[in-house]
Amino acid sequence: MKRTIVYFITAVSLLAAGCAQETTNIDVMHDEGKAVMALDYRDFDRAASKLVQSLLASGALKKEGGGRYVVATGRIVNDTMQRIDTDQLMVKIETELLNSGQAVMTSAVGSGADKMIHETRELRDSEEFDPNTVAKRRTLIAPELSISGKIFQRNIRYDRNKQQVEYYFQLKLSDVKSGLRFWQEEEIVGKRGSNKSVAW
Amino acid sequence: MRWLGIILITLMILAGGCYKQQDSRIHVREEVRSDSLESNIVTRPVVHAFSDIIGEGIEINDAVLTRNKGGFLELHVSGFNKSYRTKRFRYRVEWLDENGLVVGTKTSVWLPMSAMGKSPFSFKVVAPRTEAVNFRMDTRKWE
Numbered sequence: 001m002k003r004t005i006v007y008f009i010t011a012v013s014l015l016a017a018g019c020a021q022e023t024t025n026i027d028v029m030h031d032e033g034k035a036v037m038a039l040d041y042r043d044f045d046r047a048a049s050k051l052v053q054s055l056l057a058s059g060a061l062k063k064e065g066g067g068r069y070v071v072a073t074g075r076i077v078n079d080t081m082q083r084i085d086t087d088q089l090m091v092k093i094e095t096e097l098l099n100s101g102q103a104v105m106t107s108a109v110g111s112g113a114d115k116m117i118h119e120t121r122e123l124r125d126s127e128e129f130d131p132n133t134v135a136k137r138r139t140l141i142a143p144e145l146s147i148s149g150k151i152f153q154r155n156i157r158y159d160r161n162k163q164q165v166e167y168y169f170q171l172k173l174s175d176v177k178s179g180l181r182f183w184q185e186e187e188i189v190g191k192r193g194s195n196k197s198v199a200w
Numbered sequence: 201m202r203w204l205g206i207i208l209i210t211l212m213i214l215a216g217g218c219y220k221q222q223d224s225r226i227h228v229r230e231e232v233r234s235d236s237l238e239s240n241i242v243t244r245p246v247v248h249a250f251s252d253i254i255g256e257g258i259e260i261n262d263a264v265l266t267r268n269k270g271g272f273l274e275l276h277v278s279g280f281n282k283s284y285r286t287k288r289f290r291y292r293v294e295w296l297d298e299n300g301l302v303v304g305t306k307t308s309v310w311l312p313m314s315a316m317g318k319s320p321f322s323f324k325v326v327a328p329r330t331e332a333v334n335f336r337m338d339t340r341k342w343e
Contacts, residue, residue, distance in 0.1 A: 030310070030340075032343050033343075034343065035343075042309075042310075045306075045309040046309060046310075046311060046312070048306065048307070049306070049307040049308075049309050049311060050311070052306075052307050052326075052328055053307060053324075053325065053326040053328070054326075056268075056270055056272050056326050056328055057268055057270070057272070057274065057324070057326045058270075059268065059269040059270045061270060062269060062270045062271070092306045095306055096305065096306055096307060096328045099305070099328065099329055100272075100328055100329060100330070101329070101330055102270065
């Protein structure tokens with residue numbers, strides 16, 4: 001009886017081991033994995049790359065007389081059925097704008113604001129801090145341009161077994177003073193797959 | 201039987217004599233334009249099959265570098281899909297500085313491209329840094 005139980009446990013262990021899915025690291029440089037219905041990092045990479053290229057090619061960031069524009073990140077709306085941190089798109093774009101040498105991003109206002117900038121200004125009246133090390137009044141630089149946008153999704157029934165999911169990445173660059181829009185672009189990522197796949 | 205052969209050849213010649221390309225800038229696709237000798241209802245399947253067998257694909261004809269008004273390098277690539285099928289592929293451009301070193305950017309990712317059969321195609325890539333002076337491009341199959 002005892003021996004039978006040992007055999008049984010061994011057999012179950014072997015069978016269970018055979019079913020385990022191996023975990024592998026994704027080669028993010030040359031990922032040859034299949035496409036998925038939801039948005040994955042490759043879609044964000046592609047959208048960010050296309051949008052940045054369009055913005056830089058437009059010449060909208062070329063400041064007359066030289067210098068760099070101060071750009072604030074405005075509201076990026078996620079109107080998809082997925083829980084997306086829009087920073088997944090915007091951090092790539094902000095990084096490239098900073099590295100382009102034509103724009104400086106501000107952390108004082110906008111969706112990329114750093115709370116610490118305002119918190120440290122509240123220390124002016126504190127006796128614990130050397131007043132010379134606390135940021136003075138009127139030292140923040142206001143943004144000249146604002147970049148805002150939207151990501152939205154449309155689900156369409158393609159046929160009995162397939163669905164089509166369209167993701168739209170839209171960005172626009174506006175002049176804060178005049179309200180004029182200098183640039184805008186849209187990048188579409190479309191996917192077609194089984195009705196059984198869930199795109200959220 | 202011989203008559204059938206003669207009729208078939210005559211039909212092919214008649215069908216093939218119609219299309220003449222007028223302007224190299226305008227591409228009128230097969231099955232839209234008039235049939236030609238190498239592309240008509242009789243010869244089309246044979247020619248397509250032969251193209252598949254010899255493995256015709258994408259050919260890059262030109263890669264031109266220009267600087268845009270923002271001071272960024274732009275790469276204009278143009279080519280031709282020699283195959284009769286739509287070819288989907290991915291390309292990635294890496295930018296090099298004056299020392300030949302790679303300029304690290306977040307835009308150097310695999311981007312999709314599609315070229316219809318027997319058609320020219322072109323795309324543009326913009327370097328996100330002004331220090332880029334050259335490039336290298338790689339392609340791979342669209343998985």
